[in-house]
Amino acid sequence: MGSGYLIIAGAIMLFSWLVSSQLKSKFELYSKLQLRNGMSGREIAEKMLADNGITDVRVISTPGQLTDHYNPSDKTVNLSEAVYNHRNAAAAAVAAHECGHAVQHAIGYEWLTMRSKLVPIVSVASNYVQWILIAGILMIKVFPGLLLVGIVIFAATTLFSIITLPVEYDASNRALAWLENKHMLTQEEQAGAKDALKWAARTYVVAAIGSIATLLYYISIYAGNRRN
Numbered sequence: 001m002g003s004g005y006l007i008i009a010g011a012i013m014l015f016s017w018l019v020s021s022q023l024k025s026k027f028e029l030y031s032k033l034q035l036r037n038g039m040s041g042r043e044i045a046e047k048m049l050a051d052n053g054i055t056d057v058r059v060i061s062t063p064g065q066l067t068d069h070y071n072p073s074d075k076t077v078n079l080s081e082a083v084y085n086h087r088n089a090a091a092a093a094v095a096a097h098e099c100g101h102a103v104q105h106a107i108g109y110e111w112l113t114m115r116s117k118l119v120p121i122v123s124v125a126s127n128y129v130q131w132i133l134i135a136g137i138l139m140i141k142v143f144p145g146l147l148l149v150g151i152v153i154f155a156a157t158t159l160f161s162i163i164t165l166p167v168e169y170d171a172s173n174r175a176l177a178w179l180e181n182k183h184m185l186t187q188e189e190q191a192g193a194k195d196a197l198k199w200a201a202r203t204y205v206v207a208a209i210g211s212i213a214t215l216l217y218y219i220s221i222y223a224g225n226r227r228n
Contacts, residue, residue, distance in 0.1 A: 008217055012210035019206050023199040027066075030090040030192040031082070037184065041083040041091035048099040048178055049077070057102045059095075061085075068094050070101035072116060077102055089185065093193035096179055097200070100171030111166045122160045129153045133218060140225050147225075151218050158215045161208040168204050172197040 039047070045059045062068070062078040069078050077098045083091045104112040129150060136147025176194055179185050185193060 008210075008213050012206070012213065016203075016206050016210065019199065019202050023196075023203060026196050026199045027090045030093070030196050031086065031088050033089040033189060033192050035087050035089065035092060035189060036186050038087055039092070039184075040085055040087050041079050041095035042085070044092045044184065045077050045079065045095040045099050047182075047184075048096055048175075049102060051178065051182065052099075052103050052106065054102055054106050057106075059084075068098050070098045070105070072101075072105045072112075075102070075105075089189045089192035090196050092179065092185060092189070093175065093196045094200075096175035096193070097171050097197055099178075100174035101167070103174055104167070104171060109167075109170065111163055111170065115160065115163045115167055118156065118160045118163065122157050125153045125156055129157065137221060140221070144222065144225055147218070147222050151215070151222060154211075154215055154218060158208075158211040161204070161211040164204050165201075165208055168201050172201055 042059050042061075049055075049057055049059070057075045057077060059077045059079065061081055061084040064080055065082065067078070067080045068083055070076070071078060077095075079095055079098065083094045101112065103109075132146065132150035132153065136143075136150045140147055176190070176197065179193060180190055
């Protein structure tokens with residue numbers, strides 16, 4: 001792959017590790033900040049959905065840690081066990097954020113719609129793109145078109161990473177605005193929720209930057225071969 005790829009991959013891994021470590025630290029910190037209102041993540045989620053007039057979305061518990069997500073196909077807000085049952089600032093932040101996605105779905109938020117359309121493509125592409133890219137580099141002298149195919153497929157996954165950014169930031173903004181407007185949290189709890197969601201969003205930023213950098217690297221290989 002060359003030294004260029006190793007440098008890019010190493011830098012991406014380092015930044016990803018730093019952000020993930022900070023995120024884990026923040027959630028551990030704010031998991032100790034118990035809510036004065038005594039509400040669990042499930043109760044927070046159910047109230048936010050109700051306040052937004054959403055009655056066809058279920059809030060359910062899902063195994064694992066940081067496995068929280070909204071599933072538009074079956075309209076479920078899936079909360080990890082720690083978020084679903086616990087009554088702290090971190091749980092409130094995550095529960096409200098996932099409900100932010102449910103609100104996006106209900107109003108037809110355009111960025112979420114675009115991302116949902118890309119999901120089937122990215123799901124298939126992610127299974128094969130690295131093998132195609134590797135084969136394309138190895139065979140670049142005899143079959144340069146294969147690398148180009150890999151670049152086009154990888155570009156779709158990069159586009160998905162970029163579109164994910166406004167989706168995630170908007171969901172967090174909706175969550176924080178609702179928590180504040182409905183006076184769900186104290187000032188300290190609100191600040192903790194905001195800080196936790198800020199670091200969660202940064203994981204998507206790192207992923208997008210890494211995907212763009214990797215895409216540009218493969219493009220440079222293809223372009224360099226054509227010049228030669």
